[in-house]
Amino acid sequence: MKLNRNLLVVPVVLGMALSMVNCKNEPKKEETAVVAEMPEASITKSDFGMTPDSIAVEKYSLINANGMEVDIITYGGIITSLKAPSQDSTFQDVVLGYDTLEEYTTTGNPTFFGALIGRYGNRIAKGKFSIDGEEYQLPTNDGPNSLHGGKGFDKVVWTAEEVEDGDNVGLKLTYTSPDGDQGYPGNLETTVVYTLQADNTLKVDYEATTDKATVVNLTQHSYFNLSGDFNNTILDTEVMLNADRFLPVDETLIPTGELRAVEGTPFDFREAKAIGAEINAENDQLKKGQGYDHCWVLNDESGAMHLAATAYDPRSGRFLEVMTTEPAIQFYTGNFLDGTLPQKGGEGTYALRSGFCLETQHYPDSPNQSEFPSTVLKPGETYSTTTSFKFSVK
Numbered sequence: 001m002k003l004n005r006n007l008l009v010v011p012v013v014l015g016m017a018l019s020m021v022n023c024k025n026e027p028k029k030e031e032t033a034v035v036a037e038m039p040e041a042s043i044t045k046s047d048f049g050m051t052p053d054s055i056a057v058e059k060y061s062l063i064n065a066n067g068m069e070v071d072i073i074t075y076g077g078i079i080t081s082l083k084a085p086s087q088d089s090t091f092q093d094v095v096l097g098y099d100t101l102e103e104y105t106t107t108g109n110p111t112f113f114g115a116l117i118g119r120y121g122n123r124i125a126k127g128k129f130s131i132d133g134e135e136y137q138l139p140t141n142d143g144p145n146s147l148h149g150g151k152g153f154d155k156v157v158w159t160a161e162e163v164e165d166g167d168n169v170g171l172k173l174t175y176t177s178p179d180g181d182q183g184y185p186g187n188l189e190t191t192v193v194y195t196l197q198a199d200n201t202l203k204v205d206y207e208a209t210t211d212k213a214t215v216v217n218l219t220q221h222s223y224f225n226l227s228g229d230f231n232n233t234i235l236d237t238e239v240m241l242n243a244d245r246f247l248p249v250d251e252t253l254i255p256t257g258e259l260r261a262v263e264g265t266p267f268d269f270r271e272a273k274a275i276g277a278e279i280n281a282e283n284d285q286l287k288k289g290q291g292y293d294h295c296w297v298l299n300d301e302s303g304a305m306h307l308a309a310t311a312y313d314p315r316s317g318r319f320l321e322v323m324t325t326e327p328a329i330q331f332y333t334g335n336f337l338d339g340t341l342p343q344k345g346g347e348g349t350y351a352l353r354s355g356f357c358l359e360t361q362h363y364p365d366s367p368n369q370s371e372f373p374s375t376v377l378k379p380g381e382t383y384s385t386t387t388s389f390k391f392s393v394k
Contacts, residue, residue: 023147044060049101049162055157057075057157062171066198068085069091072297073101074158076156077153078109094228095223096223096344096354102287107199113221114221114223116220117220118217121154122361123328126140131214132213139185147234159175161173165227173192184214186377189210189220192208202390206385210379213377219360223357226311233352235274237356238311241308241309241328267285267294267296272312295330295364305386306325308326321390324386326361330359333353339352362375
């Protein structure tokens with residue numbers, strides 16, 4: 001469906017002051033002027049192709065009254081495009097991705113561009129965990145570890161339903177992951193709602209229920225380049241992370257269990273600084289991640305909505321604020337982009353550090369580390385988290 005767009009007609013009073021018009025005994029002159037078309041919020045549905053196993057994939061374009069547009073496909077719940085205004089009101093796409101479904105499916109989307117991640121975002125050591133004494137084995141698709149749920153929620157076709165709420169427009173996606181899917185226990189019913197709000201905020205609400213104890217850690221994996229030019233690196237982007245501590249990792253990027261203070265390290269983003277300021281510093285953790293690919297422990301772990309991060313691109317003036325109910329955020333600086341994946345529009349390839357991710361979530365490997373906040377979901381409970389991405393300029 002698509003909501004109507006209206007033309008705004010306003011009266012314009014022209015001529016001299018009323019007293020002078022009355023003196024001359026002339027009638028008041030009035031004209032009407034047609035002002036430029038003012039868009040209403042809208043949702044547009046279109047075909048986006050067929051998966052290799054012949055499942056139809058649809059694209060939904062969410063547009064708010066400011067002209068901000070977010071395109072989402074039912075394959076993987078992927079955000080394929082997000083057009084946000086710059087300081088001079090130029091709308092440009094600020095997320096990495098592909099033009100066609102074939103590119104997502106034939107490449108396997110190894111970078112997880114724009115996708116919904118589940119059942120478990122981030123890494124689980126050796127692809128193993130136990131619940132109530134029973135061990136479960138997951139696919140190991142990242143060296144010895146399991147990453148982002150194996151063949152996870154980023155590679156399935158979700159059921160979509162359009163959502164209207166006044167000036168806000170949204171898309172409700174649902175998917176049921178069967179018991180034993182990728183080794184995870186329980187039938188997991190998952191709902192994700194993307195809402196594009198009137199204030200240029202994209203809100204993402206996650207919910208899940210299960211009929212058997214399992215682990216859940218959902219997130220959104222968009223890569224941002226706020227310059228709007230994917231040929232630019234993100235090294236000049238200024239990032240703030242609202243976190244006093246981060247999680248050091250071992251050689252396979254599994255947390256060691258330590259919660260280390262960021263003070264005095266290249267991991268201190270409590271005050272906004274350029275991503276490139278210390279990314280090449282002599283630091284063991286940076287070497288292990290080939291840059292930033294770590295989880296920061298947010299200062300507010302109450303479960304209430306709170307500020308997690310900001311990002312500012314000085315070239316375009318675009319400013320991004322990330323709010324969440326989650327206790328942590330994975331900051332990733334596109335360290336494994338290597339120039340082999342095609343850009344949208346056929347303009348080139350995605351080079352090293354041409355995008356960054358701000359993935360709100362629970363800690364990596366929580367199922368195996370009892371000191372970390374639990375990610376176990378039991379029957380009768382509801383997994384519920386919210387993250388929002390607000391775009392503005394400064």
